[in-house]
Amino acid sequence: MPTKNTSIHGEWSSRLAFILAAAGSAVGLGNIWKFPYMAGDNGGGAFVLIYLICIVLLGLPIMMAEVMLGRRGRQSPINTMKTLCEQENTSHAWRLLGWGGVVAGVLILSYYSVIAGWSLSYVLESSSGTFKSITETQAGKLFADLIASPLTLIFWHTLFMVMTIFVVARGVSNGLETAVKYLMPSLAVLILVLIGYSLSQGSFMLGVEFMFTPDFSKINEQVLLDAMGQAFFSLSLGMGAIMIYGSYLSQHASIARTSFAVAFADTSIAILAGLAIFPIVFAYQLEAGQGPGLIFNTLPLAFGQMPGGVFFGTLFFVLLVFAAWTSSISLIEPAVAWLVERRGLTRTKASVVCGVFTWLVGLGTVFSFNIWQSYTLFGKTVFDMLDFLTSNIMLPLGGLFIAIFVGWSMRESSVKDEIAIQNPTLYSLWRVLVRYVTPVAVFIIFLHVIGLI
Numbered sequence: 424m425p426t427k428n429t430s431i432h433g434e435w436s437s438r439l440a441f442i443l444a445a446a447g448s449a450v451g452l453g454n455i456w457k458f459p460y461m462a463g464d465n466g467g468g469a470f471v472l473i474y475l476i477c478i479v480l481l482g483l484p485i486m487m488a489e490v491m492l493g494r495r496g497r498q499s500p501i502n503t504m505k506t507l508c509e510q511e512n513t514s515h516a517w518r519l520l521g522w523g524g525v526v527a528g529v530l531i532l533s534y535y536s537v538i539a540g541w542s543l544s545y546v547l548e549s550s551s552g553t554f555k556s557i558t559e560t561q562a563g564k565l566f567a568d569l570i571a572s573p574l575t576l577i578f579w580h581t582l583f584m585v586m587t588i589f590v591v592a593r594g595v596s597n598g599l600e601t602a603v604k605y606l607m608p609s610l611a612v613l614i615l616v617l618i619g620y621s622l623s624q625g626s627f628m629l630g631v632e633f634m635f636t637p638d639f640s641k642i643n644e645q646v647l648l649d650a651m652g653q654a655f656f657s658l659s660l661g662m663g664a665i666m667i668y669g670s671y672l673s674q675h676a677s678i679a680r681t682s683f684a685v686a687f688a689d690t691s692i693a694i695l696a697g698l699a700i701f702p703i704v705f706a707y708q709l710e711a712g713q714g715p716g717l718i719f720n721t722l723p724l725a726f727g728q729m730p731g732g733v734f735f736g737t738l739f740f741v742l743l744v745f746a747a748w749t750s751s752i753s754l755i756e757p758a759v760a761w762l763v764e765r766r767g768l769t770r771t772k773a774s775v776v777c778g779v780f781t782w783l784v785g786l787g788t789v790f791s792f793n794i795w796q797s798y799t800l801f802g803k804t805v806f807d808m809l810d811f812l813t814s815n816i817m818l819p820l821g822g823l824f825i826a827i828f829v830g831w832s833m834r835e836s837s838v839k840d841e842i843a844i845q846n847p848t849l850y851s852l853w854r855v856l857v858r859y860v861t862p863v864a865v866f867i868i869f870l871h872v873i874g875l876i
């Protein structure tokens with residue numbers, strides 16, 4: 424049996440630290456910005472139902488597999504895969520999995536940072552009282568003006584990238600653990616405050632109905648692909664982020680329990696965000712399927728009306744920025760760790776190199792909302808393309824390969840030793856999911872989308 428690998432980047436101080444960091448990665452713009460608009464675009468209930476099924480049947484098993492791979496290899500995803508291929512005597516082509524993850528991480532962060540920039544700008548708007556008694560039209564104009572200005576977007580995008588590089592350069596666990604420990608619960612409380620407001624508006628049940636009454640006739644390839652992509656995106660799966668966090672996880676922690684806790688926290692926050700937002704959408708007769716601007720057009724109306732709105736609004740957008748921040752760190756970490764291991768760069772240099780490159784790619788997204796708005800391919804702007812390619816294709820493909828590697832390529836003895844699920848029934852269930860259910864489901868959805876079935 425191969426000897427255990429150790430990490431040169433350090434280890435989490437406890438299992439809770441890992442849960443917090445992984446939850447920090449998972450909970451982000453994906454839950455609060457993206458989940459509601461994806462649900463809105465895809466007709467609500469049917470999307471939510473498929474999303475939840477994807478979380479349980481695909482997300483959770485793959486998360487366990489990904490954490491397990493990280494802890495077994497204890498390096499950046501690229502080198503983890505390289506080491507495991509050697510130890511398991513399998514084809515070196517599996518290293519591509521690590522590479523795919525690095526590329527996906529940089530591409531996602533390039534647009535993620537632009538959206539986090541919108542949130543930063545809304546911190547300023549909220550604290551300066553712009554939302555007070557704002558009307559639907561004014562809220563719409565505020566957002567439209569923001570995205571119409573390349574310079575403003577570049578300013579906020581730059582600020583967010585600098586914040587990300589700053590933390591990544593200092594090492595992942597410094598500060599991150601404490602930050603997440605207080606910020607995540609505060610974010611949850613703030614969403615509850617918003618739900619409280621929504622409850623008082625009389626359209627709450629319309630929101631609940633929209634989210635939880637599935638209209639099965641609405642299920643088509645698009646809904647399937649979007650829901651699967653959103654499950655991977657929201658849980659940070661399929662690109663090595665969770666793998667690299669797993670590589671810092673202590674040998675004694677239970678992978679199953681830890682993964683469950685992270686998936687549960689992530690899903691709860693997304694559902695709560697939906698419950699906060701849709702009632703407001705219906706109360707003001709806004710369009711649920713209006714795309715990426717949804718929360719920015721909706722929430723100012725709520726904060727503008729509620730007592731203490733300036734305070735709550737500012738706090739909400741501050742916390743949203745923090746949630747995005749803890750996710751962005753994990754998006755760039757695989758690339759940074761690889762540069763440190765492979766090129767011998769210091770963490771600071773590696774972070775700056777990756778950060779500057781990602782920032783440049785992000786300009787494509789900035790312009791896609793204004794001067795390049797009319798440049799489209801298959802009807803998609805640069806931002807739409809990046810989002811579609813990463814969430815709907817690269818992450819599920821990464822997950823598919825992780826499942827095949829763990830389920831079919833690794834020796835079962837290694838898998839069993841590392842995943843260390845004590846309960847035999849639970850282990851068999853996980854194994855069946857990873858070997859059969861997950862790969863087949865992802866594969867079928869892909870085939871469906873390209874029109875082969």
Ligand code: PFF
Nearest residue numbers: 449451452453656657659664
């Ligand atoms: N899970 C994050 C969110 O929901 O905002 C986004 C993300 C982070 C996706 C890290 C992928 C990733 F590897």
